[in-house]
Amino acid sequence: MPHWLQLMAESLPTLLWAGLKFTVPLTLLSFALGLTLGLITAVTRLFGSLPLVLIARFYVWVFRGTPLLVQLFVIFYGLPSVGILLDAFPAALIGFTLNVGAYSSEIIRAAISSVSKGQWEAAFSIGMSWRQAMLRTIIPQAGRVAVPPLSNTFISLVKDTSLAAAITVPELFQSAQRIVATTYEPLILYFEAALIYLAMSSVLAWLQERLETRFARYGGMLEASR
Incomplete structure (x- = not known):
């Protein structure tokens, strides 16, 4: 067996375990928490009051306008x-969560804004409260718009976790x-580490395509029922 192949075979279990x-x-925790924060x-x-809107804008401005690596260094060091x-x-979890939250908030905001006002009016006309209209009518429709960019954010996050090596998290890249x-x-x-990241990203991209196809079919069913 060639030396390089033997080395890759020997190191593979360690890298996969990391x-x-x-x-x-x-990745999963950061994305789940970041998505919640983004929403x-x-x-x-x-829909918030002016002081809360200003705070939210400032948060998005800071975390979209500074490098993720710098954010991790500020938090950890x-x-x-x-x-x-x-x-x-x-520290890495907090950094990634805040970063994902800032980017996903813009995606979600644009998706919610894309839903026509007529959908709000229709929901209110049948007696829904604002909360019910948001959960039952607006978010499901906005989700169809938000899924592709949010999926891309998730795939990017998988690769960005390699930056956690810079603050001593013993993840895949630092193990390498x-x-x-x-x-x-x-x-x-x-x-070898790059191949593992590529494999994970490829699987997620395949899942993204299937998810988008399902949402497209669901959207078609909604349009047909109107």
């Missing part, structure tokens, strides 16, 4: 200077770095 133990949980922020910007100490994984430090084979190990 991915399952840190990369996947970090709250989007609704606040559309900067906050201890004011007495806030965080372990690497929680540790193996490189002992084998002195950066090309082979980093190429």
Whole structure:
């Protein structure tokens, strides 16, 4: 067996375990929390009072306008200077959540805004409250618009979790770095890590296509029923 292939075979279990133990949980938790934060922020910007709207805008402005790596460094290395100490994984989770929340809020806000006012009027005309109209009428329709860009955000997040290595989270990429430090084979190990990220992204892209197809069929059924 060639040396490079043997090295990849030996390191594969370690890299996969790091991915399952840190990369996947970090991605799923960050996206779920970020999506929730994004929804709250989007609704606040559309329907909140002026002070809350200004706070939401400031949050989105800061986290969309600064690099994710800098945000992680501020949280993990900067906050201890004011007495806030965080372990690497929680720091990364907070950083990714805030970043995803800012970007997803703009996607969700645009999707909600794309729903015609007639849908609100129709919901209110049959006695729905604002909350019921939002949950039963507006969000399901906005979801069809938001799914593709939110799916892209999720796929990007999978790759962005490699930045957590910079704040010592032992995820997939840092595991590759540790193996490189002992084998002195950066090309082979980093190429292998890239293949794993590529495989995960490809699976997610395939799932995204199926999800978009399902939403398109659901949208067609709604249009036909009108």
